[in-house]
Amino acid sequence: MLLAIDCGNTNTVFSIWDGEKFLCTFRTSTHHARTADAYFTWFSTLLNHHGIKPEITDVIISSTVPRVVFNLRVFSDQYFGCRPLVVGKPDCLLPANPRVDQGTSVGPDRLVNTAGAFDRHGGNLIVVDFGTATTFDVAGRDGAYVGGVIAPGVNLSLEALHMAAAALPHVDITKPQRVVGTNTVACIQSGIFWGYIGLVKEICARIKAERDQTMKIIATGGLAPLFAQTEDLFDVIEDDLTMHGLTVIYKYNKELAE
Numbered sequence: 298m299l300l301a302i303d304c305g306n307t308n309t310v311f312s313i314w315d316g317e318k319f320l321c322t323f324r325t326s327t328h329h330a331r332t333a334d335a336y337f338t339w340f341s342t343l344l345n346h347h348g349i350k351p352e353i354t355d356v357i358i359s360s361t362v363p364r365v366v367f368n369l370r371v372f373s374d375q376y377f378g379c380r381p382l383v384v385g386k387p388d389c390l391l392p393a394n395p396r397v398d399q400g401t402s403v404g405p406d407r408l409v410n411t412a413g414a415f416d417r418h419g420g421n422l423i424v425v426d427f428g429t430a431t432t433f434d435v436a437g438r439d440g441a442y443v444g445g446v447i448a449p450g451v452n453l454s455l456e457a458l459h460m461a462a463a464a465l466p467h468v469d470i471t472k473p474q475r476v477v478g479t480n481t482v483a484c485i486q487s488g489i490f491w492g493y494i495g496l497v498k499e500i501c502a503r504i505k506a507e508r509d510q511t512m513k514i515i516a517t518g519g520l521a522p523l524f525a526q527t528e529d530l531f532d533v534i535e536d537d538l539t540m541h542g543l544t545v546i547y548k549y550n551k552e553l554a555e
Protein backbone atom coordinates (compact mmCIF):
# COMPACT_ATOMS: atom_id res chain seq x y z
CA MET A 298 0.00 0.00 0.00
CA LEU A 299 1.02 3.54 -0.65
CA LEU A 300 1.30 6.30 1.92
CA ALA A 301 0.90 9.65 0.15
CA ILE A 302 2.02 12.75 2.04
CA ASP A 303 1.11 16.28 0.95
CA CYS A 304 2.88 18.87 3.01
CA GLY A 305 1.64 22.45 2.52
CA ASN A 306 2.81 25.58 4.30
CA THR A 307 -0.07 25.29 6.81
CA ASN A 308 -1.14 21.63 6.90
CA THR A 309 0.33 18.22 6.21
CA VAL A 310 -2.04 15.51 4.95
CA PHE A 311 -1.39 11.75 5.03
CA SER A 312 -3.56 9.36 2.97
CA ILE A 313 -3.28 5.62 2.52
CA TRP A 314 -4.09 4.28 -0.95
CA ASP A 315 -4.72 0.57 -1.49
CA GLY A 316 -4.28 0.75 -5.28
CA GLU A 317 -7.95 1.58 -5.90
CA LYS A 318 -9.18 3.88 -3.18
CA PHE A 319 -8.06 5.95 -0.21
CA LEU A 320 -8.53 4.08 3.07
CA CYS A 321 -8.08 7.10 5.33
CA THR A 322 -6.87 10.69 5.39
CA PHE A 323 -5.28 12.38 8.41
CA ARG A 324 -4.27 16.02 8.77
CA THR A 325 -1.76 17.71 11.06
CA SER A 326 -0.18 21.16 11.11
CA THR A 327 3.07 21.53 9.21
CA HIS A 328 6.02 21.86 11.54
CA HIS A 329 9.56 21.38 10.32
CA ALA A 330 10.92 20.30 13.71
CA ARG A 331 8.52 17.31 14.01
CA THR A 332 10.66 14.16 14.20
CA ALA A 333 10.14 10.80 12.51
CA ASP A 334 9.14 9.32 15.89
CA ALA A 335 6.62 12.09 16.47
CA TYR A 336 5.05 11.47 13.05
CA PHE A 337 4.79 7.77 13.82
CA THR A 338 3.23 8.31 17.25
CA TRP A 339 0.55 10.54 15.75
CA PHE A 340 -0.02 8.32 12.70
CA SER A 341 -0.22 5.00 14.56
CA THR A 342 -2.59 6.47 17.16
CA LEU A 343 -5.02 7.52 14.41
CA LEU A 344 -4.70 4.19 12.60
CA ASN A 345 -5.49 2.33 15.85
CA HIS A 346 -8.41 4.61 16.54
CA HIS A 347 -9.91 3.85 13.12
CA GLY A 348 -9.02 0.14 13.32
CA ILE A 349 -6.90 0.28 10.16
CA LYS A 350 -3.91 -2.04 9.82
CA PRO A 351 -2.27 -1.08 6.54
CA GLU A 352 0.77 -2.73 5.06
CA ILE A 353 2.64 0.27 3.77
CA THR A 354 5.31 -0.62 1.24
CA ASP A 355 5.79 2.69 -0.56
CA VAL A 356 5.77 6.39 0.32
CA ILE A 357 5.46 9.45 -1.92
CA ILE A 358 5.93 13.00 -0.62
CA SER A 359 5.10 16.42 -2.03
CA SER A 360 6.31 19.26 0.15
CA THR A 361 6.19 23.02 -0.31
CA VAL A 362 8.38 23.25 2.81
CA PRO A 363 11.81 21.81 1.96
CA ARG A 364 12.89 21.47 5.62
CA VAL A 365 10.23 18.90 6.52
CA VAL A 366 11.40 16.41 3.91
CA PHE A 367 14.38 15.22 5.95
CA ASN A 368 12.28 13.97 8.87
CA LEU A 369 9.69 12.45 6.54
CA ARG A 370 12.47 10.52 4.78
CA VAL A 371 13.67 9.19 8.13
CA PHE A 372 10.06 8.30 9.00
CA SER A 373 9.68 6.26 5.77
CA ASP A 374 12.98 4.55 6.22
CA GLN A 375 12.61 3.64 9.90
CA TYR A 376 8.97 2.64 10.00
CA PHE A 377 8.27 1.27 6.51
CA GLY A 378 11.76 0.34 5.34
CA CYS A 379 11.42 2.29 2.12
CA ARG A 380 12.98 5.20 0.34
CA PRO A 381 10.23 7.70 -0.50
CA LEU A 382 9.65 9.24 -3.90
CA VAL A 383 9.88 13.00 -3.44
CA VAL A 384 8.14 15.14 -6.09
CA GLY A 385 10.54 17.68 -7.54
CA LYS A 386 13.64 15.52 -6.99
CA PRO A 387 15.39 14.27 -10.14
CA ASP A 388 14.54 10.60 -9.51
CA CYS A 389 10.80 11.34 -9.38
CA LEU A 390 9.65 11.65 -12.98
CA LEU A 391 6.49 13.45 -14.08
CA PRO A 392 4.11 12.25 -16.80
CA ALA A 393 4.76 15.60 -18.56
CA ASN A 394 7.65 17.97 -17.94
CA PRO A 395 6.84 21.54 -16.87
CA ARG A 396 7.43 24.25 -19.47
CA VAL A 397 8.79 27.14 -17.38
CA ASP A 398 11.78 29.47 -17.38
CA GLN A 399 15.13 27.77 -17.03
CA GLY A 400 16.31 27.55 -13.42
CA THR A 401 12.76 28.00 -12.04
CA SER A 402 11.51 25.43 -9.60
CA VAL A 403 7.76 25.00 -9.47
CA GLY A 404 6.04 24.23 -6.16
CA PRO A 405 5.66 20.43 -6.04
CA ASP A 406 2.01 20.79 -4.97
CA ARG A 407 1.34 22.60 -8.25
CA LEU A 408 2.98 19.86 -10.32
CA VAL A 409 0.98 17.25 -8.41
CA ASN A 410 -2.32 19.14 -8.86
CA THR A 411 -1.63 19.42 -12.58
CA ALA A 412 -0.90 15.69 -12.92
CA GLY A 413 -4.00 14.76 -10.92
CA ALA A 414 -6.30 17.09 -12.86
CA PHE A 415 -4.93 16.00 -16.26
CA ASP A 416 -5.49 12.34 -15.35
CA ARG A 417 -9.15 13.02 -14.58
CA HIS A 418 -10.04 15.68 -17.13
CA GLY A 419 -7.48 15.73 -19.96
CA GLY A 420 -5.61 18.87 -21.06
CA ASN A 421 -6.24 22.64 -21.13
CA LEU A 422 -7.08 23.13 -17.49
CA ILE A 423 -6.83 25.72 -14.76
CA VAL A 424 -6.47 24.31 -11.23
CA VAL A 425 -7.34 26.77 -8.46
CA ASP A 426 -5.97 25.66 -5.07
CA PHE A 427 -7.10 27.55 -1.96
CA GLY A 428 -4.14 26.81 0.32
CA THR A 429 -1.83 29.09 2.30
CA ALA A 430 -1.44 30.81 -1.05
CA THR A 431 -4.20 30.77 -3.66
CA THR A 432 -2.57 29.26 -6.71
CA PHE A 433 -3.71 28.90 -10.30
CA ASP A 434 -1.90 26.11 -12.14
CA VAL A 435 -2.29 25.92 -15.90
CA ALA A 436 -2.04 22.56 -17.67
CA GLY A 437 -1.40 22.52 -21.42
CA ARG A 438 -3.02 20.19 -23.94
CA ASP A 439 -0.50 17.43 -23.09
CA GLY A 440 -0.98 17.85 -19.33
CA ALA A 441 2.31 19.69 -18.72
CA TYR A 442 2.39 22.49 -16.18
CA VAL A 443 2.87 25.60 -18.33
CA GLY A 444 2.76 28.29 -15.65
CA GLY A 445 0.24 29.96 -13.42
CA VAL A 446 -0.57 32.62 -10.88
CA ILE A 447 0.20 32.96 -7.17
CA ALA A 448 -1.98 35.19 -4.97
CA PRO A 449 -2.10 35.52 -1.17
CA GLY A 450 -4.33 32.92 0.47
CA VAL A 451 -7.68 33.81 2.00
CA ASN A 452 -6.65 33.18 5.61
CA LEU A 453 -3.30 34.85 5.04
CA SER A 454 -5.07 37.99 3.79
CA LEU A 455 -7.39 38.02 6.80
CA GLU A 456 -4.41 37.53 9.12
CA ALA A 457 -2.43 40.28 7.40
CA LEU A 458 -5.23 42.81 8.01
CA HIS A 459 -5.40 41.84 11.67
CA MET A 460 -1.61 41.97 12.10
CA ALA A 461 -1.09 45.30 10.37
CA ALA A 462 -4.07 47.33 11.57
CA ALA A 463 -4.47 47.92 15.31
CA ALA A 464 -8.27 48.18 15.17
CA LEU A 465 -9.00 45.21 12.92
CA PRO A 466 -9.90 41.96 14.70
CA HIS A 467 -9.18 38.41 13.60
CA VAL A 468 -12.11 37.36 11.41
CA ASP A 469 -13.13 34.00 9.97
CA ILE A 470 -14.14 33.89 6.35
CA THR A 471 -17.80 33.43 5.56
CA LYS A 472 -20.16 34.66 2.87
CA PRO A 473 -21.47 38.06 4.00
CA GLN A 474 -25.19 38.86 3.70
CA ARG A 475 -24.55 42.13 1.89
CA VAL A 476 -21.67 43.83 0.12
CA VAL A 477 -21.89 47.00 2.22
CA GLY A 478 -20.93 46.00 5.74
CA THR A 479 -22.39 47.91 8.69
CA ASN A 480 -19.79 46.73 11.21
CA THR A 481 -16.03 46.06 11.07
CA VAL A 482 -16.31 42.28 10.84
CA ALA A 483 -18.88 42.44 8.02
CA CYS A 484 -16.72 44.98 6.16
CA ILE A 485 -13.66 42.71 6.32
CA GLN A 486 -15.65 39.62 5.31
CA SER A 487 -17.09 41.52 2.37
CA GLY A 488 -13.68 42.73 1.22
CA ILE A 489 -12.18 39.27 1.31
CA PHE A 490 -15.18 37.27 0.06
CA TRP A 491 -16.18 39.48 -2.87
CA GLY A 492 -12.56 40.41 -3.51
CA TYR A 493 -11.69 36.74 -4.00
CA ILE A 494 -14.73 36.12 -6.20
CA GLY A 495 -13.47 38.96 -8.39
CA LEU A 496 -9.89 37.72 -8.27
CA VAL A 497 -10.82 34.20 -9.36
CA LYS A 498 -13.12 35.41 -12.16
CA GLU A 499 -10.68 37.95 -13.54
CA ILE A 500 -7.63 35.71 -13.44
CA CYS A 501 -9.42 32.75 -15.06
CA ALA A 502 -10.88 35.00 -17.78
CA ARG A 503 -7.47 36.48 -18.52
CA ILE A 504 -5.78 33.07 -18.61
CA LYS A 505 -8.39 31.83 -21.11
CA ALA A 506 -7.99 35.00 -23.22
CA GLU A 507 -4.20 34.80 -23.14
CA ARG A 508 -4.23 31.16 -24.22
CA ASP A 509 -7.14 31.76 -26.59
CA GLN A 510 -8.81 28.56 -25.50
CA THR A 511 -11.75 27.18 -23.60
CA MET A 512 -10.37 25.67 -20.41
CA LYS A 513 -11.94 23.60 -17.67
CA ILE A 514 -11.55 25.11 -14.18
CA ILE A 515 -10.97 22.65 -11.33
CA ALA A 516 -10.98 23.92 -7.74
CA THR A 517 -9.48 22.28 -4.69
CA GLY A 518 -8.83 23.21 -1.05
CA GLY A 519 -11.20 23.58 1.89
CA LEU A 520 -12.52 26.99 0.86
CA ALA A 521 -13.48 26.08 -2.73
CA PRO A 522 -17.12 25.20 -1.83
CA LEU A 523 -17.57 28.53 -0.03
CA PHE A 524 -16.66 30.51 -3.13
CA ALA A 525 -18.69 28.23 -5.39
CA GLN A 526 -21.88 29.00 -3.39
CA THR A 527 -22.58 32.27 -5.12
CA GLU A 528 -21.51 31.95 -8.72
CA ASP A 529 -20.45 29.39 -11.27
CA LEU A 530 -16.75 29.95 -10.80
CA PHE A 531 -15.60 26.35 -11.29
CA ASP A 532 -16.50 23.43 -13.51
CA VAL A 533 -15.64 20.91 -10.77
CA ILE A 534 -14.55 20.93 -7.12
CA GLU A 535 -12.31 18.07 -6.06
CA ASP A 536 -11.19 17.75 -2.46
CA ASP A 537 -8.77 14.95 -3.10
CA LEU A 538 -7.07 16.38 -6.20
CA THR A 539 -3.56 16.66 -4.69
CA MET A 540 -3.77 13.15 -3.21
CA HIS A 541 -5.01 11.78 -6.54
CA GLY A 542 -2.10 13.52 -8.29
CA LEU A 543 0.33 11.82 -5.91
CA THR A 544 -1.07 8.39 -6.83
CA VAL A 545 -0.80 9.26 -10.55
CA ILE A 546 2.88 10.24 -10.19
CA TYR A 547 3.57 7.18 -8.05
CA LYS A 548 2.02 4.82 -10.63
CA TYR A 549 3.90 6.52 -13.45
CA ASN A 550 7.26 6.01 -11.70
CA LYS A 551 6.40 2.45 -10.66
CA GLU A 552 5.52 1.51 -14.27
CA LEU A 553 8.75 3.06 -15.58
CA ALA A 554 10.78 1.06 -13.06
CA GLU A 555 9.22 -2.29 -14.09
Ligand SMILES: Nc1ncnc2c1ncn2[C@@H]1O[C@H](COP(=O)(O)OP(=O)(O)O)[C@@H](O)[C@H]1O
Pocket residue numbers: 304305306307308309327427428429430450452453518519520
Ligand atom coordinates in the same frame (compact mmCIF):
# COMPACT_ATOMS: atom_id res chain seq x y z
N1 LIG B 1 -13.00 24.08 5.26
C1 LIG B 1 -12.25 25.12 5.62
N2 LIG B 1 -12.83 26.26 6.12
C2 LIG B 1 -12.09 27.31 6.50
N3 LIG B 1 -10.75 27.37 6.38
C3 LIG B 1 -10.13 26.29 5.89
C4 LIG B 1 -10.82 25.12 5.48
N4 LIG B 1 -9.92 24.23 5.01
C5 LIG B 1 -8.71 24.82 5.13
N5 LIG B 1 -8.83 26.04 5.66
C6 LIG B 1 -7.78 27.01 5.92
O1 LIG B 1 -7.22 27.36 4.68
C7 LIG B 1 -5.81 27.58 4.82
C8 LIG B 1 -5.08 26.69 3.90
O2 LIG B 1 -5.28 25.35 4.26
P1 LIG B 1 -4.57 24.17 3.47
O3 LIG B 1 -5.33 23.92 2.22
O4 LIG B 1 -4.40 23.04 4.40
O5 LIG B 1 -3.18 24.89 3.13
P2 LIG B 1 -1.75 24.33 2.74
O6 LIG B 1 -1.97 23.25 1.71
O7 LIG B 1 -1.07 25.54 2.18
O8 LIG B 1 -1.10 23.84 3.98
C9 LIG B 1 -5.45 27.33 6.26
O9 LIG B 1 -5.36 28.57 6.89
C10 LIG B 1 -6.63 26.49 6.76
O10 LIG B 1 -6.84 26.71 8.14
Ligand SMILES: CC(C)(COP(=O)(O)O)[C@@H](O)C(=O)NCCC(=O)O
Pocket residue numbers: 305306307361402403404405406407427428429430431432447450
Ligand atom coordinates in the same frame (compact mmCIF):
# COMPACT_ATOMS: atom_id res chain seq x y z
C1 LIG C 1 2.96 28.84 -4.13
C2 LIG C 1 3.16 27.96 -2.91
C3 LIG C 1 3.69 28.79 -1.76
C4 LIG C 1 1.78 27.37 -2.52
O1 LIG C 1 1.93 26.61 -1.34
P1 LIG C 1 0.71 26.16 -0.39
O2 LIG C 1 -0.33 27.24 -0.44
O3 LIG C 1 0.17 24.87 -0.98
O4 LIG C 1 1.29 25.92 0.94
C5 LIG C 1 4.11 26.76 -3.25
O5 LIG C 1 3.61 26.07 -4.35
C6 LIG C 1 5.52 27.22 -3.53
O6 LIG C 1 6.29 27.44 -2.62
N1 LIG C 1 5.87 27.36 -4.84
C7 LIG C 1 7.19 27.73 -5.30
C8 LIG C 1 7.14 28.75 -6.40
C9 LIG C 1 6.31 28.35 -7.61
O7 LIG C 1 5.49 27.42 -7.58
O8 LIG C 1 6.50 28.98 -8.67
Ligand SMILES: [K+]
Pocket residue numbers: 305406426428429539
Ligand atom coordinates in the same frame (compact mmCIF):
# COMPACT_ATOMS: atom_id res chain seq x y z
K1 LIG D 1 -1.73 22.93 -1.23
